[in-house]
Amino acid sequence: xxxxxxxxxxxxxxxxxxxxxxxxxxxxxxxxxxxxxxxxxxxxxxxxxxxxxxxxxxxxxxxxxxxxxxxxxxxxxxxxxxxxxxxxxxxxxxxxxxxxxxxxxxxxxxxxxxxxxxxxxxxxxxxxxxxxxxxxxxxxx
Numbered sequence: 001x002x003x004x005x006x007x008x009x010x011x012x013x014x015x016x017x018x019x020x021x022x023x024x025x026x027x028x029x030x031x032x033x034x035x036x037x038x039x040x041x042x043x044x045x046x047x048x049x050x051x052x053x054x055x056x057x058x059x060x061x062x063x064x065x066x067x068x069x070x071x072x073x074x075x076x077x078x079x080x081x082x083x084x085x086x087x088x089x090x091x092x093x094x095x096x097x098x099x100x101x102x103x104x105x106x107x108x109x110x111x112x113x114x115x116x117x118x119x120x121x122x123x124x125x126x127x128x129x130x131x132x133x134x135x136x137x138x139x140x141x
Contacts, residue, residue: 023067024059026050027099028106029090029117031083033076039109046070046106071099075108084116091120104129 028046030039050068053059058067073093075086087108094102105121107114107130114130121128 023069024104025069025071025100025102026104026106027071027073027090027094027102029073029075029087029108029113030106031076031086031108031110031113032072032074034078034083036076036109039076042106042109043070043072047072070106071102073099075113080112083113087113087116088120091117091124091126095120095124095126103127 026046028043030043032040032043047070050070054067058065073090075083075090077083077086091105093099094105104127105117107117107128117128118130
C-alpha cells in the first residue's frame with residue numbers, strides 16, 4: 001500500500017479512537033537532520049496532508065470536526081545506531097506524555113528505524129503508521 005492508502009487507513013483508525021479531544025495529534029518521527037534526505041520530504045508530505053484535512057474542517061468524528069496536528073520529532077544523528085536510540089527515545093517520550101496526548105505516530109524513513117519504532121510502539125500500545133513498498137512472495141511468479 002502506498003503512502004496515500006496508508007494515510008487513509010490511519011484516518012479510519014483515528015476516527016475510531018478519537019472522540020474526546022479537540023484535535024488529532026500525530027507524531028512524525030523522522031531523521032530530518034541525517035543523511036537520509038527523503039525523510040524531510042516525507043515529513044513535509046505529512047504536514048501537507050494535515051493541512052488538506054484541516055482545510056476541509058478536519059476529521060468528522062461522531063458529529064464533531066477535529067483538526068490534525070503533526071508533532072515533528074527529529075531523530076537524525078551522524079550514525080545509524082544513534083538514530084535507532086533516538087527513535088526509541090522518541091517513542092518513550094510520546095508514551096510518557098512529553099508531547100501531551102498523541103493519538104498515533106508516523107514511522108520514519110528507512111526500514112531499520114521503522115522496525116525500531118514498531119517494536120517500541122507495540123510495547124506502549126501506540127498506533128503507528130508505516131509506508132513503503134510491500135512484497136508478497138506468493139505473488140512473485
